[in-house]
Amino acid sequence: MRTIQDELADVSLFAGLRPEHLALVAGCGRNVAHAAGEHLFREGDPADLFWALRAGKVAIELHAERRGALTVETLGEGEVVGWSWLFPPHRYAFDARVVEPVRAIAFDGACLRGKCERDHELGYELMKRMARLFSRRLAATRWQLLDVYGAPAAPGPV
């Protein structure tokens, strides 16, 4: 049977992590399953957990007056949902709704934060990886905001 540590190697965030670090991370995770329609979290909830998805799809949603609910990102196999556990005030900033049945490893954020505090090498390695993930998602968000497929308002280089 595959252990959580084995499963973690398939999650890009943890790929290539040293075995002893993987074991530490795995100690904070447990296998979970969620049906379509369930919420992993809602905006404002205490951010105790984050999820490494092994299967399924999760929509990150936000609600804006007059515009209603909007999906701004979907995440699937091998991707990580939720990072509010990392930083105060440890509250989720969006809703995360399951759109296709999910199998995931759910991590206890406080547990992992504690291990990172005690083992700075693990902490630094994880922070580097999270920072890379943030920067990629930030760039993608900027491109979404650019509305690149819309007609340019003014003559461009055409």
Place this chain on the structure above:
Amino acid sequence: MTAAAAQGLGPPPARPAGALLPASCRVLSTRRELPDTWTLELEAPPGFAARPGQFSMLYAFGVGEVPISFSGLPGPTVPEGRLVQTIRAVGATTRALCALRAGDVVGVRGPFGAPWPVERAHGQDAVFVAGGIGLAPLRPALEAALAARARFGRVVLLVGARTPADLLYREQLEAWARRGDVEVRVTVDAAPAGPGAAWTGDVGFVTALLPRAGLDPARAVAFVCGPEVMMRFVARDLAGLGVDPARVLVSLERNMHCAVGTCGRCQLAGSFVCKDGPVFPWPQVEPLLRVREL
């Protein structure tokens, strides 16, 4: 040797017979794809032989002439003697072209430009990455790959659009996805949410689809078409995944006038987009697109 030949695209096709004078062609049918986008099915001028990635100059009589790629060419889905072109109304000429109806007449010059070198992906994985209206010029290339399916490894189509309502050729995307021999992934920048929401596909910028597609960087040959800024990000992320930039082909747009490499209107450093392009290997145009004034 032209810049295109130097990059291994082969010499551009010789100047076609209908290069200078527009032929009057009848519109056979029209189809509204999106509120601002129409597909015209045209009677082709006699002897007109176009290839995927090429374009014609379409002349809306009395209004103007603009370059428009072929979005369908004679083959399994388009009868001989017809041309299919999909046009988004952004200005006077494209608006006039979108207003044409069956029986109307349009001027056609061409075909022009370097085609998508689809054969480069023979024995490799063909990866088509489209953004917005960019799916139109890629459609004949994808259809050519599907018509010779056994020559390719994986055939992957990655599509980005603004919202589900802005998705071009939605029914056809669904039909391709049902075939089973082409992997279709579609993402939109944003979609209405909630339990009753109709959109169940991906949401995020088109680059998010690249790692999800599980590409083998040593086998992928990418054909990318969309807004220039999107092609830049896609090419950059493909390189990040280990794809050699020389295996990434993009299609550029520039204003055009003659379309045969004489007026200089479409010049991009030492290349003419109308003649050496519009399809270019990414390493050839990447440094030029970083120069803001070009």
